[in-house]
Amino acid sequence: MKITRVILLLFVFSFIQACSSTNKTVSYEWNQSKDPLEGLNRSIYSFNTTADRLVLRPIAKGYDAVLPKPAKTGVSNFFSNLGEPISAVNNLLQGKVDRALGNTYRFVVNSTIGVLGLFDVAKHQGVNKTPEDLGQTLAVWGVKPGPYLMLPFLGPTNLRDGIGRSVSSAVYYPINEISDNGGTRLGLTALDLVDSRAKLLGIDSALEKQLDPYIFIKTTVENGRTDSINDGKVIEEEFDF
Structure with a gap:
């Protein structure tokens, strides 16, 4: 077992007693990032938009047009299944034991009966996806988003979620668990x-x-993240007239 996995397990069990299931919700305002780097972020956004228009979008259009829907569903299921262990750990860190067990069950069933995750067998058994990441966990623990960031190629995020993504990828990057071959990893x-x-x-x-x-992307992404942090719970915002 890799040392990083051991550290991760110790991390989980160290915090599990402190984390309890919570009905706490965060507001859209609380999870809104300031944008002190707006000039730089807009420059990176322009770069990303150009790269997307010239390279990524045409490839995505070809992929969408050529592959039949069942094949695209299978690809999406495959990569979604690889993220189930991450979701299980983060649900556990948030005290959502039942959801963590659901993630574990989904990973085992879909990786075996579902042929490496190509088929979402667990969904048909009534066990739905409950994705969580470290950024969401940090938000549940009360860590505010910090400044808004537009990253080259990776797109919009904030300091909290960016750190969460980096730490999570360093500990467990799903594609790296499939193969040690650099070409295979790059292709996947x-x-x-x-x-x-x-x-x-x-x-x-x-x-x-x-x-x-x-601005449209910033608002959409932040509102979507707030909904994810709240597990889809309806937020009753208070307005001061």
Whole structure:
């Protein structure tokens, strides 16, 4: 067993007693990032937009047009299944033991009966996805988002979620667990990226209609993250008239 996995397990059991299941929700305002680096972020956004228009979007369109829907579903299921261990750990860190058990069950069943995760057998058994990541866990623990960041190629995030992603990837990067071959890892990473981009093709037309696409993306991403942190719970915002 890798030493990082041992450290991760110790980390989990050290915090599990301190983490209890909570109905706490965070507000959209609380999870909104300040943007002190807006000038730099907008420059990176322009770079990402150009790279997407010239390279990634055409490839994603070809992928979406050529592959039949069952094949695309299988690819998405495969990569989603690789993230179940991460979700299990983060659900556990948040005190959501039942959800962590669900993640574990999904990973075992879909990796075996579901042929390496290509088929979501667990979903048909009533065990649905409950994805969690370290950024969400830190938010549940009360860590605010910090400044908004637009990363080259990786897109929008914030300091909290960016650190969470980096730490999580250093401990367990799913694709690296499949093969030690660099070419295989690169190919799977590229396939995951193209598949993820293909899922967003439907919002391209809406984005092009925005007066300020940068602000639209920031707001959409932050609101989506708030909903994810709250596990889809409805937030009753208080307004001061």
